[in-house]
Amino acid sequence: MKRKAQVSRRTNETDISLNLVVEGTGNSKVESGNGFMDHMLTLFAKHGRFELELTCKGDTNVDFHHSAEDIGICLGQAVAKAVGAGKGIIRYGWAYVPMDESLGRVCIDLCGRPNLVYAVELRDRTVGTFDCDLAEDFFKAFADNARLTMHVDLLRGRNSHHSLEALFKAAGRALDGALRIDPAAADMIPSTKGII
Numbered sequence: 001m002k003r004k005a006q007v008s009r010r011t012n013e014t015d016i017s018l019n020l021v022v023e024g025t026g027n028s029k030v031e032s033g034n035g036f037m038d039h040m041l042t043l044f045a046k047h048g049r050f051e052l053e054l055t056c057k058g059d060t061n062v063d064f065h066h067s068a069e070d071i072g073i074c075l076g077q078a079v080a081k082a083v084g085a086g087k088g089i090i091r092y093g094w095a096y097v098p099m100d101e102s103l104g105r106v107c108i109d110l111c112g113r114p115n116l117v118y119a120v121e122l123r124d125r126t127v128g129t130f131d132c133d134l135a136e137d138f139f140k141a142f143a144d145n146a147r148l149t150m151h152v153d154l155l156r157g158r159n160s161h162h163s164l165e166a167l168f169k170a171a172g173r174a175l176d177g178a179l180r181i182d183p184a185a186a187d188m189i190p191s192t193k194g195i196i
Contacts, residue, residue, distance in 0.1 A: 003179075004051075005081035007074045013066035014058040020078040022179050024051030031055045032071060034064050036130035036161075037138075040168040041071075047097075048172030068134040069141045076145025083110060083146075083179065086196035088186040093177030097170040102157030104166030106174040109149040112196040116143040117151045120167065124160035135164055139171070148178075 003022040028045035030038045045052040058067030094107040118136045143150040157163035
């Protein structure tokens with residue numbers, strides 16, 4: 001049975017609709033309101049092998065901050081819904097992804113405790129019309145709402161586009177690994193506490 005979730009969020013700043021299928025094919029349709037963010041979320045879905053449909057109408061006349069943060073909220077909520085009680089999941093996932101001269105690492109624990117450690121230094125303030133600081137805001141909102149611990153590290157990089165691309169790809173792959181079902185423990189919660 002495929003795990004999936006649908007999330008909608010409407011505020012005075014954004015109107016978001018999101019559909020996520022965990023056991024997917026990597027296909028996505030993303031309309032975030034920012035071309036670079038579309039690119040990053042498409043990479044995240046492709047390399048995580050998720051099916052992702054997202055539309056966001058945000059107050060981009062102000063800037064893209066509200067949209068980036070609220071997309072993170074919605075994607076995190078979708079992951080939390082898809083995980084449910086967490087029965088049978090591997091729980092931990094990690095990935096190193098090179099992108100030309102950049103090397104990114106993301107480690108995830110689907111533990112029910114939100115935490116983000118973000119050790120990323122980029123050379124540029126923006127990539128196209130995307131404010132690079134918004135990547136951290138997106139990942140923070142995502143980690144908080146998915147109720148997971150996430151370490152995002154840029155180990156090296158020169159080109160900020162390449163660096164962020166490595167991180168979003170690594171995030172997809174790490175999440176895919178953490179969400180996988182362990183056939184040997186399909187009826188078990190992977191925690192000594194008995195809950196995630």
